Amino acid sequence: MSKAQISTFDFYAALMIATVLITLIIVSLNNYSVKLAQNQDANEMLLESLQISDSFVKTFGNPTSWENDIETLNYIGLAEYDRILSKDKVIQFANFSYNFTQKYIRIYDYYFRILDYNGTELITQGLIFNGTNSVTIRRHVIYDDGKAIMELTLWK
């Protein structure tokens, strides 16, 4: 084989290897950034749902008797005492329109339920999941003098 042929072969071999490696790098970095963004998104939704559920089960809301005058409502809390939900507050919350409540949930759509331990729905509010991503938080509470589960789903 002549030197010219060897050099040409050498050039094409190097070009092929370089092309494969560059393609691998581009595809990998693209996948990494997509996956990182998805993880970030999921974590953000989970953190938001934890904070909202904490606000619901541990705080009275502001003002503390907002259920008597919703015009003064600053933020929603459903507790009568730590982890004991006020029936008046919960019923008032359940009667809110979705658009009204979403001002306080912000960013995401939501679905809120209170269930007893048999799985029977006692209270529902919001829109059932109809998106691409969702996160569900379940909190154990006392509601209407009995053990119950408060379930909050954030979705988009």
Add this chain to the structure above:
Amino acid sequence: MMMEKPSWNLHFGNKALIFTIDAVAASIIVITILLVCYLYLFRTSSEIPNLSLLRTGDDIITVLEYEGIIKTLDENIILSELNKILPVQYDMQIKIFSEIITAGNQIPDDRFVASGRRFFVITNETASSNHFTQFWIWSK
């Protein structure tokens, strides 16, 4: 006298082998860097789901206390009620001090375990006593 360069007696000489080694080394370096990036970016699961685990444990202890179950200081009653409300994917151990009552399973050492405390007072006709409950909760 000219020194003879060492030769590997290859058909096309030394240069082809050196080129091949160079290409293989470069490929290994690139693939290693990509793997390290992958492992670094996605090596650990997020800590945020562990917050949910901790809240579940805290909620359960709070509910048991409100229902008066913890104040019975009876291991069997506490374990029975705990099993009714503990989600199936979790396991839990509860210890009540100062009596050192223990209810629940052995704490594992090969996974994340969330822990917390809750203080309570038992009051009877003659006196009141301070206690606290420590819980550990983990995924099965």
